[in-house]
Amino acid sequence: MSDPNVGEVERHIADRLADHDLNGPAFDPRLIAPDYRGRLQMDASLDLLIGKVQPDASSDSDPGDAP
Amino acid sequence: MRSVPEIAAALRSQDVTAVTLAEQFLAREAEARDRLHSFVAIDASQLLDQAAVCDAELSAGHDRGPLHGIPVGIKDIIDVKGYPTRCGSPLYPSTPADCDATVVSRLRDAGAVIAGKTTSHELACGVVTSPVSNPWNLDHVPGGSSGGSGAAVAAGLVPVGLGSDTGGSIRIPAALCGTVGLKPTFDLLPLAGILPLSTTLDHVGPLGATVTDCAHAMSALVADGTDFSDGLDRGIAGMRFGVLTEEPFSPLQPDVESNFHAAVDVLRSLGADCVDITIPELTHTLAAEFGIIPLEAFEYHEQSLRQRPFDIDPEIRTLLTAGAVLPGSVYRRACAARVAIARAITAAMTVHRLDALVAPTLPATASPKADTEHAYGDVSEPIAASYVRTTAPFNLSGQPAISVPCGFDREGLPIGLQIATRARHDKLALQVAAAFEQASPSRPRVPDFW
Numbered sequence: 001m002s003d004p005n006v007g008e009v010e011r012h013i014a015d016r017l018a019d020h021d022l023n024g025p026a027f028d029p030r031l032i033a034p035d036y037r038g039r040l041q042m043d044a045s046l047d048l049l050i051g052k053v054q055p056d057a058s059s060d061s062d063p064g065d066a067p
Numbered sequence: 068m069r070s071v072p073e074i075a076a077a078l079r080s081q082d083v084t085a086v087t088l089a090e091q092f093l094a095r096e097a098e099a100r101d102r103l104h105s106f107v108a109i110d111a112s113q114l115l116d117q118a119a120v121c122d123a124e125l126s127a128g129h130d131r132g133p134l135h136g137i138p139v140g141i142k143d144i145i146d147v148k149g150y151p152t153r154c155g156s157p158l159y160p161s162t163p164a165d166c167d168a169t170v171v172s173r174l175r176d177a178g179a180v181i182a183g184k185t186t187s188h189e190l191a192c193g194v195v196t197s198p199v200s201n202p203w204n205l206d207h208v209p210g211g212s213s214g215g216s217g218a219a220v221a222a223g224l225v226p227v228g229l230g231s232d233t234g235g236s237i238r239i240p241a242a243l244c245g246t247v248g249l250k251p252t253f254d255l256l257p258l259a260g261i262l263p264l265s266t267t268l269d270h271v272g273p274l275g276a277t278v279t280d281c282a283h284a285m286s287a288l289v290a291d292g293t294d295f296s297d298g299l300d301r302g303i304a305g306m307r308f309g310v311l312t313e314e315p316f317s318p319l320q321p322d323v324e325s326n327f328h329a330a331v332d333v334l335r336s337l338g339a340d341c342v343d344i345t346i347p348e349l350t351h352t353l354a355a356e357f358g359i360i361p362l363e364a365f366e367y368h369e370q371s372l373r374q375r376p377f378d379i380d381p382e383i384r385t386l387l388t389a390g391a392v393l394p395g396s397v398y399r400r401a402c403a404a405r406v407a408i409a410r411a412i413t414a415a416m417t418v419h420r421l422d423a424l425v426a427p428t429l430p431a432t433a434s435p436k437a438d439t440e441h442a443y444g445d446v447s448e449p450i451a452a453s454y455v456r457t458t459a460p461f462n463l464s465g466q467p468a469i470s471v472p473c474g475f476d477r478e479g480l481p482i483g484l485q486i487a488t489r490a491r492h493d494k495l496a497l498q499v500a501a502a503f504e505q506a507s508p509s510r511p512r513v514p515d516f517w
Contacts (some may be wrong), residue, residue, distance in 0.1 A: 012392070013392045016391060016392035017388075017391065017392060020369070020373070020391045021373060022372065022373055022376075022388065022391060024376070026376030026377055026384060027376070027388060031385075032385065032388055032389075032392065035385050035386075035389055036389060036392060036393065039357065039358070039361070039389055039393060039397065040393075040397070042353065042354040042357060042358065043354065043358060043396075043397045043400060043401070045351065045354050046351055046354050046355070046358070046400050046401070046403075046404050048351070049348060049351045049354075049404050049407055049408075050400060050403045050404055050407055
């Protein structure tokens with residue numbers, strides 16, 4: 001997974017927060033971004049274990065589909 | 068007198084009554100409360116009433132088994148009828164639960180007396196469990212998230228406590244507090260009535276003063292007639308163990324490393340064949356663990372996060388928010404990684420013909436409360452990642468894993484040995500741990516807490 005630049009990351013976070021109606025000072029994308037970036041880096045490290053596949057990637061835009 | 072068999076014998080010889088035990092617990096907990104903070108709620112009336120019933124039953128010849136009349140602590144994410152389930156969080160009301168979690172109901176059926184609710188790290192999502200103190204050094208953490216149960220058992224308040232374990236939350240406080248802690252096989256024990264954190268990784272299980280205590284608790288918790296204490300004395304001669312020393316079981320604090328190798332020597336002295344093995348897939352443990360938890364935790368806590376974000380600790384709020392904003396592929400890939408790791412462990416155990424894996428439970432002993440990182444030479448690591456990297460492999464695989472005390476560092480803080488067997492071989496994990504416990508030179512030590 002590519003690592004978007006800072007502006008793109010914050011815009012993506014803001015969009016996702018809005019999707020979930022998470023508003024207000026507790027949800028500042030600038031404060032969330034470092035953790036988000038770290039988690040994407042951790043995810044990228046999984047390429048070495050499972051390859052670059054995205055299992056069932058058809059609904060990739062929706063994170064709320066846990067079993 | 069602090070183990071289940073000792074107390075059980077005293078009850079049956081009428082050297083003590085369940086009511087006396089309950090009264091002793093209440094007095095000792097009150098004495099320890101301001102230093103230990105291991106219990107968040109105790110209903111003395113309920114406790115004494117249960118104990119009186121147990122005494123009456125024993126007098127009438129109705130013996131429910133080894134736990135009959137023995138006080139047990141219950142982590143405060145697990146419902147106990149008549150107690151609020153606060154989960155270490157202001158999000159949860161003071162309304163008492165109207166029924167017991169299934170595991171609590173089974174403990175009651177086995178005669179256990181519910182001593183009270185033990186402190187949980189907020190939402191069972193952390194490894195510190197503030198404000199609980201470690202009985203071995205009150206300035207150090209007890210671990211978490213079942214830190215209240217760990218501290219209560221280590222201090223001798225109760226011989227058994229219930230905990231939950233999503234990334235190590237039973238084994239971490241067990242190792243840091245010098246108790247035994249068993250994360251059973253995934254899905255062996257029912258989770259009904261217990262706050263979830265990650266349904267893929269959550270487990271419930273016992274912490275005990277000894278392996279036998281955990282075994283008796285497991286017999287009650289499984290409740291299918293299996294006696295988990297049967298065969299604990301069979302030894303380990305002829306068994307074959309895989310010794311895990313590479314990442315994520317490295318780096319270690321030097322005292323942890325030396326005590327771990329001494330523990331492996333003890334296993335060898337008992338007739339086990341111990342061979343070094345490598346499972347490279349385990350280097351991805353944290354990526355899998357921390358890829359699964361946020362989304363599943365967010366799914367459960369979404370409404371609370373939206374409506375009362377400032378009633379959630381900032382670090383936990385960040386984790387839950389990650390579950391909302393991360394691409395779904397992160398979760399799915401972490402789930403795929405979990406499967407790959409589980410398969411790799413199974414394959415390694417098959418190829419090397421192993422009965423069990425042995426590893427240090429944790430890379431470090433109990434941290435001072437103010438610390439946020441562990442230092443390994445020139446490398447520092449956040450405490451949560453440091454404590455979880457050695458325990459989480461077995462949450463991902465779902466196989467049973469037990470922590471048993473194996474020594475102390477130079478400051479007198481406990482160190483744990485971790486033993487993991489194949490899924491559904493929980494009795495074997497207890498058997499190996501019991502053999503080690505009997506042979507371990509550190510076995511008699513208890514904290515100078517009182």
